[in-house]
Amino acid sequence: MLEKVEAYFMKEFSEKAGRLAIFSLFLLIPDYRVRLFFIFLLITSFLPSDTQNKKMSNLLALPFSYSSLFWYSYIFLIAVVSVTEFISAGLFWSKH
Numbered sequence: 799m800l801e802k803v804e805a806y807f808m809k810e811f812s813e814k815a816g817r818l819a820i821f822s823l824f825l826l827i828p829d830y831r832v833r834l835f836f837i838f839l840l841i842t843s844f845l846p847s848d849t850q851n852k853k854m855s856n857l858l859a860l861p862f863s864y865s866s867l868f869w870y871s872y873i874f875l876i877a878v879v880s881v882t883e884f885i886s887a888g889l890f891w892s893k894h
Contacts, residue, residue, distance in 0.1 A: 802861065806870040807877075810844070817843065818878065825882035828890045837879055844871060 811818065821843075824836040862870070 802866065803870055803873065805860075806862070806867075807874055810871075810874055814844065822878065822882050825879065826886045826889065828886060833886075840878070841875055844875065 821836060821840045825833055825840070827833055827836070858864070858867075
């Protein structure tokens with residue numbers, strides 16, 4: 799299973815690197831309401847873009863099912879949000 803998750807993460811990072819970088823920068827904003835808005839935009843743009851660009855059929859040709867794609871994208875988004883949260887906490891709430 800770990801190989802499938804790793805393959806999905808590599809696919810997301812390679813195909814959506816620009817969008818992911820921009821959203822990650824906006825997720826570093828310390829205001830919680832602004833971050834929540836960009837988390838919502840991040841969630842609504844990743845998996846639906848695969849469906850809209852007809853990449854879902856390509857993913858289903860690989861050893862992925864619909865439910866595994868949903869869970870892998872969910873895990874990916876949680877990982878991105880968690881990493882940006884830790885970076886933001888280190889940058890803005892560190893004690894001098």
